Amino acid sequence: VIHRDLKPSNLMFDRPNPDSPGRLRILDFGLARLEGQEAITLSGDVLGTPQYMSPEQAKRKKIPVDHRTDIYSLGATLYEALALRPPFQGRDHNDTLSQIIERDPVPPRQLNPRVPRDLETIVLKCLRKEPADRYGTAEALSQDLRRFVRGDAIEARGQTALERFARKLARDRLRIAGAAVVLAVLAVLGWQANAWQEVSRQHIERAYDEKVLSAALRLELASLVQKSRAGEPSSRGLDPGSLPKLSWPLHQDPVQDALNSLNVARNLLPNRADAQYHRARALVLLGKEKEAEKSLEGMVAAKSPFVPAITLQAEILEKRGARDESESLLKGAELLVLDDWEKTWIEIWRGWKAKELPQVIAGYSRLIDFSSRGREPFLGCSLLARLGRGEAALEAKDIAQALKDFNVAECLVPDASLPAFLAGKAWLALRKNDEAERVFQRLFERTDRKDELAAAVWSLYACDWEGQEEKALTWAERISVPSAREARRALTLYYRGRFPEAEEAGLKAIEQDPKDLDAYEQLAFIWIMLGKQREARQLLEEGLEQLPDSGSLYQLLGSSYIRDPGKDIDKAIRYRERGNQLGGGWGEAMTCSYLAKCYLWTGQSERALEMVRRAQEVAGDSADIQRNVGITLCMAGRLPEGL
Structure with a gap:
């Protein structure tokens, strides 16, 4: 019709x-x-x-x-x-x-x-x-x-301008005199140049958008897995001061890949804030806060500052313990005439910090609404808002809303792994393990980044859900990088109580790659927990010969002395302080809380309390930190406060 x-x-x-x-x-x-x-x-x-x-x-x-x-x-x-x-x-x-x-x-x-x-x-x-x-x-x-x-x-x-010109010629051909042909030829040459310029601009913008959006999704995946690993100690009842954290398989670190893509995107369109902001996020995830701050300087100090850059700068300041400076930066931003989306972005950031999940969910909903009514505030905002709301809903136990958001996000970017991965995590939260496994399996079959996905799924099974060690072992074995595969197998086998096999896998990981930090960390951790302190110290000293600037190996040396029946606390303190200076594998807050105990054992109460305050400043809302702070205060004679 x-x-x-x-x-x-x-x-x-x-x-x-x-x-x-x-x-x-x-x-x-x-x-x-x-x-x-x-x-x-x-x-x-x-x-x-x-x-x-x-x-x-x-x-x-x-x-x-x-x-x-x-x-x-x-x-x-x-x-x-x-x-x-x-x-x-x-x-x-x-x-x-x-x-x-x-x-x-x-x-x-x-x-x-x-x-x-x-x-x-x-x-x-x-x-x-x-x-x-x-x-x-x-x-x-x-x-x-x-x-x-x-x-x-x-x-x-x-x-293109050339095509439009040709169409117009066809429509008006009866009016055009012969002499106009010469002018047309000249015009065609000029329009041709413009057409090529326009095609080039569109190609650059398309390449920029693809690189920034794919990088942003990789950073979200890496951030999510880091959060999962933060739960390892408490979920396992192990000493958090001893437990290291695994990096990604060597050739598929999503953070480094994202940083590489963002460097290319920044060179394509230097005046766009999107790539610069996500690049700073990548640097933070890699532990390069000073470099990240340098990348943020222009966006924070501009007359019209980029608000996501401000909240990221505030986060770096809080991590450093400069809470007053962080709050001052945010209040200064709020005094500016901000758009609705910028105010909402700051509200979401404050909501996450205060664990006010309804505030976070409401904020993300407004961001999604803003993006649906016009141009996105920045590239990928609507997608990241959808994923953020899903994660907040998952944390608030609203699994149905989380699944809805993750499924919509997967429809928006069907080639990306993260939305489907999050949907699998939501099914795990519902204890529908078979459905979660089906989601992960379908995703593994279609992705070309199999090691990255296998490591992420392993992290969920090994760190967040007890009783899933066999599935964790299955996913560890799918990693193609030998040392990365064996390091994860070692930790998983340890969780299963299969200690000889865990030790064998740890030794095999080091044999596969003598410079793999994960391999040294996993085997040293296993030996420390099994009481083999002499073997652990010898291994760690060998590791430091290969990797002399590894803070986590120094931290583990400190743990080995704490767990030794002789308890050489002075050495434990010295190694842990050195590890903290270099950047330990599990964060400053956890290191400070355990150093506080060491100081108490040597009668340094004031120093211990200083470490306690520092741990609370950096990560006061962590259950592990609060537990260690409470123990330290009780040991220092401040029982009511400790309780």
């Missing part, structure tokens, strides 16, 4: 109740005809409403009018929805028809800069003068719109 009079007043949005998704209905089929009724559908009389008529309708000539005239009218309707005016508005009826035939519409983004570039490309393809240049079917238009909504690359491509 060819409608021939599609326009806003003939489209009705029918929504019977607030919970219904609604349906768009087409009205008034008075001018409609079946396709193939050639005698009737040939235009000669002007049928339809001028502002939404296609060029073939407006020409009043006996030329075929098919279904592509309706595609033009739909494009004109969408144009008006975005630009708040029809594509052509003449002085009168005839002037409007003349403009439809002869002129190109003003690009919607010139009238409304918030219109996304890809959506503008779709609209302008619908409004091409020649039916053959439009979408071939309404289904093709529908599919491209769905791609845009999901955030995928669309199939439509904007006409």
Whole structure:
């Protein structure tokens, strides 16, 4: 059916109740005809409403009018929805028809800069003068719109200046004199240069967007796994001061990969804040806070500062213990005239810090709403907001909402691993282990970053859910890097009480790669926990010959002296302090809380209390930290405060 009079007043949005998704209905089929009724559908009389008529309708000539005239009218309707005016508005009826035939519409983004570039490309393809240049079917238009909504690359491509010029020549060929051919050739050369420049710009922007968005997702995955590892000690009842943390398989560290991509993106478009901000996030995850602060300087000090950069700077300051400076930075930002999304971003950050999950969820919901009503505040904001809300819902035990958000995020970026990984984690939280395993297995089959995924799934099974050690072992064995695989097997076998096998796997990991930090950490940890302090110290000294700046190996040396029946506390303190200076494997707060105990054992009460205060400043909301602080205060004679 060819409608021939599609326009806003003939489209009705029918929504019977607030919970219904609604349906768009087409009205008034008075001018409609079946396709193939050639005698009737040939235009000669002007049928339809001028502002939404296609060029073939407006020409009043006996030329075929098919279904592509309706595609033009739909494009004109969408144009008006975005630009708040029809594509052509003449002085009168005839002037409007003349403009439809002869002129190109003003690009919607010139009238409304918030219109996304890809959506503008779709609209302008619908409004091409020649039916053959439009979408071939309404289904093709529908599919491209769905791609845009999901955030995928669309199939439509904007006409280059050269193509537009050629089309105009074809339309006006009878008016052009022979002498104009020379001018046309010169014009073509000029337009050709512009066309190449435009194509180059679009290519750069597309490459930038792809690199930044994929990097942001890798950082989210790495951050999530780091949070899982933070739970290792408490979930296992082990000494957190002894337990190291595994890095990623050597050739697939998502943080380093993300940093590499962001460095490329920053060089492509140096003035964009998105890449610079995510680059600073990567540096923080790699423990390079000073370098991250240097990267943030320009964004924080600008007249119109980039608010996510401010909250990241505040986070770095808090980690360093400079809470007053952090709060001052945030209050200074709030005094500026901020957009709604910027205020919301700060509220979300404060909500996470205070563990106010309803505030966090409400904030992410507003961010999603902002992004759906116009251009994203920054690249990937809506996707990260959807993932953030899902993680907050998961933490708040609202598993249904978490699954909904993760599934929507997976639809937006079907090639990314993170949303499906989070959905698997949500199924684990529901204790639907088989469903979680099916999600992880499907994801493993389709991803080309198998080691990265296997390490992440291993981390969930090994660190967050007791009783899942066999599955953890299965996922560890899927890692292709031998030393990384054996290091994870060693720790998992230790959890299962299979101590000889754990020791064998640890030795094999070191044999596979004598410079693999994980391998030394896992075997040393196992020997310390099994009471083999002499073997552990000998191994750690060998490791420090290979990796002299490894803070975690010094920390483990300190643990070995604490667990030795002779308790050489002075050596324990010396090694742990050295490890803390270099950056230990499990964080400053945990190190400080255990140093506090060591100081108490040697009668240094004031020094112990200083370490306690420092641990609380860095990570006061951690259960492990609070436990150690409480023990230290009780041992120092401050029983009520300790309790």
